[in-house]
Amino acid sequence: MRYLPEKTVEYLERNGYDAQRDHNCYQALKNYLKDEGHKKNLKDFSKHLLNDYMALIGMVELRMEEMSQLSETDAMTQVYNPTKMQNIIDHEWSRGKRYHSPLSLILFEVDGWDEIIAEHGRDIGNQTLLKLAEIIKSNIRTTDVLGRWYGEAFILVVPTTNNVQAQWLAQKLRKTIDGTDFEGVGNLTCSFGVADRDAAMDVDDWVIILEMALKKAKEKGRNLVIDYETIINEDE
Numbered sequence: 001m002r003y004l005p006e007k008t009v010e011y012l013e014r015n016g017y018d019a020q021r022d023h024n025c026y027q028a029l030k031n032y033l034k035d036e037g038h039k040k041n042l043k044d045f046s047k048h049l050l051n052d053y054m055a056l057i058g059m060v061e062l063r064m065e066e067m068s069q070l071s072e073t074d075a076m077t078q079v080y081n082p083t084k085m086q087n088i089i090d091h092e093w094s095r096g097k098r099y100h101s102p103l104s105l106i107l108f109e110v111d112g113w114d115e116i117i118a119e120h121g122r123d124i125g126n127q128t129l130l131k132l133a134e135i136i137k138s139n140i141r142t143t144d145v146l147g148r149w150y151g152e153a154f155i156l157v158v159p160t161t162n163n164v165q166a167q168w169l170a171q172k173l174r175k176t177i178d179g180t181d182f183e184g185v186g187n188l189t190c191s192f193g194v195a196d197r198d199a200a201m202d203v204d205d206w207v208i209i210l211e212m213a214l215k216k217a218k219e220k221g222r223n224l225v226i227d228y229e230t231i232i233n234e235d236e
Helices: 006-014 019-034 036-072 082-099 113-120 122-137 163-178 203-219 228-235
Strands: 103-110 145-150 153-159 190-196 225-227
Touching (some): 082 145, 082 153, 103 122, 103 163, 103 203, 122 145, 122 153, 122 163, 153 163, 163 190, 190 203, 203 228, 225 228
Parallel strands (some): 190 225
Antiparallel strands (some): 103 190
16 A cells, blocks of 8 residues: 555554555465466466457357348348348449449239239248249349349349340249249249339339339230330330
8 A cells, every 4th residue: 555645544544444454465466476377277267258258249240240131131032121122223223323334123023923822822922932032043143133022023133234134134034933833833924024224214213114114014914024115115
């Protein structure tokens, strides 16, 4: 207690402070730290403590990543949900506009979905959508982004791809789906709408014309690919 004023020490001693006991504890601690065995124990303890801390940090980061994925992913199909897809569409639209690069969207929907649910039930319907998403993911590039748009509809963001290339991809996916046997359902078809980025439009208009193209594909008999330019040419 040499660093304390004398009057302070006197006050503490009058109120139960034992300077000798404090000194003895201090000496005991010094002797403990001088002992090599104790030093090793302290080092081992510190090492284990640090390892436990790092493991805890890793678990927290993993949990945060899982929570982030849950907030972005459709629980049933394990692809991005509509909110995440809208963010991706906005981002890709801005990037395509900035760099003047081609960009397309493909929207597709299961034909006769209400009839499938009525005949086979919701559980089979969910399994069908999950398998459909897996088929699409295995037939697109790693740069393409698939998400669930609503109910039985999915949307595909296809960067650096013009209208002709997007139509080719949509046709490939349509034929692949048509040739696949879905357990519990059998044959399944999808209708497709395609629209590439038009510099004269904003992003909301882009999505609207995409939905119009899909609607036209369903009106024309289903299991078809219709791009928005086809609709414009028909109107003219």
